[in-house]
Amino acid sequence: MAARPPVDPPTDPPAGPSGGPADNPARIPAAAPLPGPSGPLIVTEDDGLIDTLLKLCAAAGATPQVVCGAPPPRQAWEAAPLVLVGVDVADRMATLARRPGVLLVGLDLDDSEVWQKAVTIGAEHVVFLPDSDAWLLDRVADAAEGVGHPALTVAVLGGRGGAGASTLACALAVTAAREGHRTLLIDVDPLGGGLDVLLGGEEAAGLRWPDLAASRGRVSAVELEHALPRLHRLSALSWDRGDTLTIPVEAVRTVLGAARRRGGVVVLDLPRRIDEAAAEALEQADLGLLVVPAELRAMTASSRVASGVALRLGDLRAVVRGPSPSGMTGEEVARGLRLPLAGELSAEPGLAADLECGRPPGARPKGPLGRFCTAFLTEALAGAGLTDGGGVAA
Structure with missing residues (x-):
């Protein structure tokens, strides 16, 4: 698994079920208010990345919110249990307040500026797909279940x-x-x-x-x-x-x-x-x-x-x-x-x-x-x- 700044992910990510076909939720314009979160907030305009992330969410039993365009509504940004930001829109996210649980995500990333983009938006990790599918699946499932402090x-x-x-x-x-x-x-x-x-x-x-x-x-x-x-x-x-x-x-x-x-x-x-x-x-x-x-x-x-x-x-x-x-x-x-x-x-x-x-x-x-x-x-x-x-x- 590729390294991710500024915090390293688990060294032994748990395996999850294979992703199946995802439901196709309505893609919400950036200006529209969103209902309360039950899964991650996905912010990207990359159709291929959206499809990949929807399959991961379906496998994790999570219902995502998809925003095509950046920045997303402030309410959605603050309320989501997990935020998946596509590299394609990262440059437009710098004006948003810093929050935990932000991941910078991309397919086959080979961008010398990707690390700087992660720092700019305050991302906890850079997630390289498909290499990190299993790790991301587990994070999405945790967010959907509302996982907090272990028992x-x-x-x-x-x-x-x-x-x-x-x-x-x-x-x-x-x-x-x-x-x-x-x-x-x-x-x-x-x-x-x-x-x-x-x-x-x-x-x-x-x-x-x-x-x-x-x-x-x-x-x-x-x-x-x-x-x-x-x-x-x-x-x-x-x-x-x-x-x-x-x-x-x-x-x-x-x-x-x-x-x-x-x-x-x-x-x-x-x-x-x-x-x-x-x-x-x-x-x-x-x-x-x-x-x-x-x-x-x-x-x-x-x-x-x-x-x-x-x-x-x-x-x-x-x-x-x-x-x-x-x-x-x-x-x-x-x-x-x-x-x-x-x-x-x-x-x-x-x-x-x-x-x-x-x-x-x-x-x-x-x-x-x-x-x-x-x-x-x-x-x-x-x-x-x-x-x-x-x-x-x-």
């Missing part, structure tokens, strides 16, 4: 069997949703019994992992969210009651990528044995929580799990579940595992009865689970820069 993604694992990782994962998701964050809970453990059961929604309509096993490339984050079961103000992706035990890594990568683009909070429930799917999930996580009962054997088992996780995730923290038969403290357990302590969890009164009647973990804000999850999410979201309303559920 805070938390992976939860058990240090040993029955440690309570699934319970904590559900409680984190329930708490995040109750506090107004867009929340997606993803079950990556095929032998865990299904998080939809813990949420009391095993009969809820929506897609499960086997329905998404063929996912490749890029899927719409909005469509994914709408296709999943909706339970307790959050979206959940779990397993069906069939015999599927593995999901291709490509599907995990695609689904998690879409989930993160949607923003808010994504909680992953992972198995202790790190298979290929779990490894991919760890690669996309921001931090991990290892649930460790305060017992000597649990510490020994947890150290082996932590070693496997550390190969793929740099920020792993211990959540110590008490009470300890020998009186060990959470600090002592975490120190023995050489992990920072995220917090301690005491027993949740009435949890078993809640689960039997369909009340999910974390439903009691003042219980041990609720208090831990609220404190943890407050700190983690602040650390990720998501305390200013980013990722709030619509």
Whole structure:
């Protein structure tokens, strides 16, 4: 991919679907007002470039606005989520106010002045087509989806069997949703019994992992969210009651990528044995929580799990579940595992009865689970820069 001033594009652009025939939207004269944006603003008089960009927009699921002539109306220039300016009209765009999200685009560019034109209009990149089709497709798709700050993604694992990782994962998701964050809970453990059961929604309509096993490339984050079961103000992706035990890594990568683009909070429930799917999930996580009962054997088992996780995730923290038969403290357990302590969890009164009647973990804000999850999410979201309303559920 050719270099682009003043900011380099991603070095490994994600592949997108091949462009198909595009609808031919009405081309709006430069003097006409435009409706609110739902896709990029295209400004060019080059028919060949327009046709190429319309195909890319169709492949990305975006509805563009096309202005034949420059400069475009000020309202359109300021409101568009992304602006694609043809090299042929760049000289006439210098009077417009600088704004982010402007790309200078051309077919088979070989213009010694193209870099100066990019600087003049404040373009973030110069896009050489067709060489940069895949990269531009991804940018257009991001603009169409309204992509902002990626979701805070938390992976939860058990240090040993029955440690309570699934319970904590559900409680984190329930708490995040109750506090107004867009929340997606993803079950990556095929032998865990299904998080939809813990949420009391095993009969809820929506897609499960086997329905998404063929996912490749890029899927719409909005469509994914709408296709999943909706339970307790959050979206959940779990397993069906069939015999599927593995999901291709490509599907995990695609689904998690879409989930993160949607923003808010994504909680992953992972198995202790790190298979290929779990490894991919760890690669996309921001931090991990290892649930460790305060017992000597649990510490020994947890150290082996932590070693496997550390190969793929740099920020792993211990959540110590008490009470300890020998009186060990959470600090002592975490120190023995050489992990920072995220917090301690005491027993949740009435949890078993809640689960039997369909009340999910974390439903009691003042219980041990609720208090831990609220404190943890407050700190983690602040650390990720998501305390200013980013990722709030619509």
